[in-house]
Each structure stands twice: as C-alpha cells, then as structure tokens.
Amino acid sequence: MKPYRHSAEPSAPLSSTSSGHSGMSTTLTPPVMEVTALAERTTAAVNDDGDTSAPRPLAADRWDWSGVRRVLVVRLRSIGDTVLATPSLFALRRFLPQARIDLLVEDWVAPLLDGSPDVDHIITIKRRDTASRLIVAGQLRAARYDVAFNLHGGSTAALLTRASGARHRVGYASYRYRHLHNHAAPPASQLWQRDKTHSAEQQLALLGWTGVPVSDRPPARLVVTADAEARVARRLRDVRLDGGQDFALIHPAAAFDSKTWAAENFARVAEYLSARGLTSITVAAPGEERVVDALRNHARVPVVAFTDLTLPEVTTLAARARLFVGNDSGIAHIAAAVRTPSVIVFGSSNVAHWRPWTNAPAEVVREEMACAPCPGYTCAEFDMPQCIRRIPVERVTDAVARVLEESVGRRHDERQ
Secondary structure, X not given: OOOOOOOOOOOOOOEOOEOOOOOOOOOOOOOOOOOOOOEEEEOOOOOOOOOOOOOOOOOOOOOOHHHOOEEEEEOOOOHHHHHOOHHHHHHHHHHOOOOEEEEEEEHHHHHHHOOOOOOOEEEEEOOOOHHHHHHHHHHHHHHOOOEEXXXXXXXXXXXXXXXXXXXXXXXXXXXXXXXXXXEEEOOHHHHHOXXXXXXXXXXXXXXXXXXXXXXXXXXXXXXXXXXXXXXXHHHHHHOOOOOOOOEEEEEOOOOOHHHOOXXXXXXXXXXHHHHOOOEXXXXXXXXXXXXXXXXXXXXXXXXXXXXXXXXXHHHHHHHHOOEEEEEOOHHHHHHHHOOOOEEEEXXXXXXXXXXXXXXXXXXXXXXXXXXXXXXXXXXXXXXXXXXXXXXXXXXXXXXXXXXXXXXXXXXXXXXX
16 A cells, blocks of 8 residues: 555535635634634534434435435545545435445545445545546446435536436535536535534535435544554554554644644644653655654654555554644544544634544634635735744644643543
8 A cells, every 4th residue: 555645736615605725714613712822622522502312414305215225425635525524424324324335536545434334335536537537437327326425516526426327416506517416405504504614514514405414513533444553553663652652643744835834833842742741753745754854853852753654554643642733734634533632733724614523622723814714825915824934833832732631631531
C-alpha cells in the first residue's frame, strides 16, 4: 500500500448555499465557547438539540424503501470529504442493515474506509482518467442500483450517478447538473432550518430528505484495522515509543499558504507539549518533508517524524495519540473521526463548514478578520495571508491546555 498523498485541490461544495470555503461564518454548530483569543470549542455531542429520542428523517419517504436492496453513494475528492461522508454511511447502514451499500471514491483515498462496517463494496476511480471513468460507468450500470446518492455535486460525480441507471438518483437542486438526477433536494439549510450547516450535515440532509433517519447527526468515524495497528506498533518500537507512552500527533502541512501555520510555531507547541510530558510525532505526506524538517529544526526538543505512512496507518497513529494539533486539513478530520482530542488552527477556511465533526473534546483557534473565510488559493487583501499568520503560539497552547484538561476529565468520568 502506498503512502498517503495530499491533494491540493479544494473540496467541491455540496450546495450553492455553502460555497466550500467561502461565505462568512460567525457561529458554529454545535454551540461553542467563545474566548478572547478566538479559540472556538466543540464539546459534548455533535447533536446539540438535546433530543435523546430515536433519530428521525428530515422529510417523508420519497419512495417505498422496503424494496430497496442496493444503494450507491458517490463522494469524490479529498481525505476530508471522504471522512465527512462517514456519518451518512453510518446512517444508511443503520436504516438499511440488510441492503448492499457501495461507495464510489477516488482510488488514492479509498484505503481510509478499510474495515468499515458501513460499506459493502468500495468502487474506485482515478482522477482525470477518462478510461477509468468509462470502466467505472459500466460497473455501476451492471450493479443495478435502486438508489444513488450524489454527495459531491461536481460534473464527474453527476455523470457517474446518471450512468448508474439507478431508479432513484438524488442530488441537490443547486447542483450544476441537477437534470441528471430525478430527485432534487432543497438546500440543506432549509432542511435543518438553520442558516449555516457543516459539510457532514449537508450530506446527511440529502439522505434525510428522502426518509433516512439522520436527526441525531452522527459523528465521523473510521476503523483502526489490525494490519495497520501492527505496522504502526512496529514503527513506534523503532523510535522507542512502544511502552505505552503518551504522545501528541502534529500535522504542520496544509493545502494552501492561507491554511498553513508557521512550522516554527508548531515547534513551540512541541516544546510546550514536552514540558507537559508528551512526546510529539509529526506526520506529512511525501513531498511535504520540508515543513516537517523546518518544525524539527526549530524545535528545542526531539520530534519524531513519519512522512511515509499509508492512510490506515495515519488513522491508527491518530487513534493512539493523546492529542492532535494541526492545521485545517484532511488529517485533522481523521483525528476527529477516531475521537482524538484536537486543537485545529484555522486560516482562510469556513469554520462552520469544516470544523472537526466529532464528539471528542476539540477547539478551533482562528483570527477574526473581515475577509475570512475565503477560498484560500491566494490572499486578495495582503501580500501574505494574515488570517493564519496573526495567530500567536499562546492561543494554541492555551487551547491545548483546555482540551487536555477536558479529555482527562472525560477519561475519569468513563472509569466511574
């Protein structure tokens, strides 16, 4: 299995009501604790409405579900997009325990779903490969799906959803190629009756509109496989971390400069963590070694580095970590999906749309700026993006202290 790679392409929005990383964001759901340092906290359950009853759909059944035997879910693009589709996969499996549920994803990100109990078959497609698209289109047609959910919204996803020939093809009415679907949902914000929605909520809403119970808004979840666990255990033994020592996982890389906090700042965080008894392990994809080297060179404490891990190995390492600290990235979503307490440094991204979707203790640290959020490719206001550069180390270490304290409290409560 190849090491994971980082996709520099941004995620495509599900709906025009939330344009990916664009659009202003002043609040988060669930409610967050605002502090003067603008560290925003996500605690307790993802579901914040206080409802403990059985989950409900967001609308009446759009067809007779009793005859549905095969379901296709289409979710192309990145690591984070794939992780944030897992709440929808969980909701589908819960609703249709006997049905065959297939997932179409890009080949390089497919290993993230290794061991998932919510997917029967993973179908992969190569990015920008016409031959691959034609082959996959034929496979989808032959599977004779009853329902196909397009959770992506881009042209390739829409064409493949149509090519599946599924009797019910579901997308949002705002999709550019909505005519390729025969069920077009209203905006997720209308279905949730809330102005701002998270990416995971947008995907869940598409299912909920058809009659799938989603009102509990399940958290993201990934599985740690036995093979990945064994490989990571060997890697940790190689660096003398096989005695059950607590460590923090740091991910200093990101897709754009507007999302990349300085490596020297992460070095200061590693020093802070060391003073609290936590060794730091940093991860990055092949080709991102420079930022890892910079972190280690600036740090006055030892920092272990892995730049050749597969996605299942990254998932396993994150699950073993006492804490995750990093930029807004796919790796941050992996950490959230294995319930690792997290502190995420946000720059240009829309926090309401991309924050960690988890029940674990987590805080987002960002700088309040009139120009944020934005798409993030370039900075239109400054020579260098200030949204990420103005965040001082103290804000992040303060958030680390709070998250560690809360996670210790939760561990204590779970033992009672």
